[in-house]
Amino acid sequence: MDITLIAAIVIAVVLLAVGGFFLVRTQRPVKPGKEEPGPETTGAAGATAVEEDRDRDSGTVRTPPSQAPPEAPAAEPAAPELETPPPSAGRMVRLRARLARSQSSFGQGLLNLLSSDTLDDDAWEEIEDTLITADIGVASASQIVESLRTRVKVLGSRGHDEVRALLREELLAHIRTDADRTVRTEPHNGRPAVIMVVGVNGTGKTTTTGKLARVLVGDGRSVVLGAADTFRAAATEQLQTWGSRVGAPVVRKEEGADPASVAFDAVSRGIEEGADTVIIDTAGRLHTKTGLMDELGKVKRVVEKKSQVDEVLLVLDATTGQNGLRQARVFGEVVNVTGIALTKLDGTAKGGIIVQVQRELGVPVKLVGLGEGPDDLAPFDPEVFVDAILG
Numbered sequence: 001m002d003i004t005l006i007a008a009i010v011i012a013v014v015l016l017a018v019g020g021f022f023l024v025r026t027q028r029p030v031k032p033g034k035e036e037p038g039p040e041t042t043g044a045a046g047a048t049a050v051e052e053d054r055d056r057d058s059g060t061v062r063t064p065p066s067q068a069p070p071e072a073p074a075a076e077p078a079a080p081e082l083e084t085p086p087p088s089a090g091r092m093v094r095l096r097a098r099l100a101r102s103q104s105s106f107g108q109g110l111l112n113l114l115s116s117d118t119l120d121d122d123a124w125e126e127i128e129d130t131l132i133t134a135d136i137g138v139a140s141a142s143q144i145v146e147s148l149r150t151r152v153k154v155l156g157s158r159g160h161d162e163v164r165a166l167l168r169e170e171l172l173a174h175i176r177t178d179a180d181r182t183v184r185t186e187p188h189n190g191r192p193a194v195i196m197v198v199g200v201n202g203t204g205k206t207t208t209t210g211k212l213a214r215v216l217v218g219d220g221r222s223v224v225l226g227a228a229d230t231f232r233a234a235a236t237e238q239l240q241t242w243g244s245r246v247g248a249p250v251v252r253k254e255e256g257a258d259p260a261s262v263a264f265d266a267v268s269r270g271i272e273e274g275a276d277t278v279i280i281d282t283a284g285r286l287h288t289k290t291g292l293m294d295e296l297g298k299v300k301r302v303v304e305k306k307s308q309v310d311e312v313l314l315v316l317d318a319t320t321g322q323n324g325l326r327q328a329r330v331f332g333e334v335v336n337v338t339g340i341a342l343t344k345l346d347g348t349a350k351g352g353i354i355v356q357v358q359r360e361l362g363v364p365v366k367l368v369g370l371g372e373g374p375d376d377l378a379p380f381d382p383e384v385f386v387d388a389i390l391g
């Protein structure tokens with residue numbers, strides 16, 4: 001046979017075989033649940049098959065109905081899993097070990113000095129110094145020493161238990177067990193309670209706002225958050241994350257927006273939704289900057305057009321000592337602070353600041369931050385605090 005003829009027959013057979021293969025592939029039914037890849041994602045062979053159906057005018061792909069892959073079920077956006085934070089009750093007891101770690105050197109130091117064999121003038125001076133070092137304040141320290149001196153004399157013996165009981169009483173008297181530490185979060189007259197969170201930069205305002213929302217949600221309340229820290233874009237994102245985790249809506253605007261209008265909108269939303277509590281996070285501001293302090297006053301006044309502000313929480317960083325007190329005074333003058341949230345108490349042995357700040361401001365510490373974890377914020381309980389100090 002002519003060699004050219006043989007070659008032609010071989011080529012014809014190969015072409016027929018390849019053509020047949022593609023024909024079978026394109027006619028194979030699509031198994032439910034096991035889709036053929038769509039046009040955009042098909043491989044080279046599939047592309048060849050649908051290429052023939054490409055609309056010449058529009059260039060779009062028209063797959064014949066019989067061959068159309070079944071509609072892929074629309075992917076439901078995965079709902080974020082809501083967390084269930086623990087309630088407020090018992091939080092401080094749970095965090096007691098943190099307090100004991102940070103504060104017990106102060107308590108143990110005092111107990112050792114008080115039960116030492118010789119309690120002379122030098123020893124009393126050392127007791128006073130220990131109290132001052134813990135930021136309790138000079139006035140309170142000398143009052144405590146005076147009172148202890150008298151009582152120890154009357155008591156006669158100085159066993160560990162007696163000394164501990166005396167010191168416990170003195171510290172509690174100065175921390176004040178009679179102060180009203182309720183954070184006003186209850187709705188009233190069909191309106192949500194409104195809380196403003198204020199303070200200087202980096203004290204933990206946004207974190208405390210987020211943690212407080214968790215405390216309230218843990219107690220079964222509904223919360224709306226207002227991201228009025230429009231100065232720092234990350235603060236809004238941070239707050240959004242806190243809110244999303246517990247299902248609390250966050251009212252926010254673009255970076256640089258008027259904080260007063262965000263606060264106003266947050267309260268309006270809280271009222272519309274029948275929320276229990278609206279918490280407004282504000283930007284950190286130096287108490288020395290008059291313009292920024294005026295802005296804070298404006299935020300409060302604008303909110304008050306809509307609803308009364310039930311609580312102004314000043315967030316103070318426990319590690320900043322005297323500077324924290326100065327801040328507290330100025331904020332108190334501008335926005336009438338009703339309670340202190342003392343953060344980072346896990347990072348300092350200077351828990352005595354509680355005594356000093358309350359004494360100076362006449363405003364109770366209502367919340368304490370004891371760590372960076374989401375549930376490391378607790379309503380302040382003086383007895384748990386003192387017991388953690390004394391071990």
Ligand SMILES: Nc1nc2c(ncn2[C@@H]2O[C@H](COP(=O)(O)OP(=O)(O)OP(=O)(O)O)[C@@H](O)[C@H]2O)c(=O)[nH]1
Pocket residue numbers: 199200201202203204205206207208229232235283284285342343344345346347368369370371372376
């Ligand atoms: N250890 C410890 N860290 C805390 C506590 N509270 C807040 N922080 C940390 O303090 C840092 C500052 O917290 P933020 O909430 O961003 O502070 P802010 O006051 O909102 O900051 P500005 O918006 O810049 O003013 C973060 O790293 C927090 O995790 C606390 O109780 N203990």
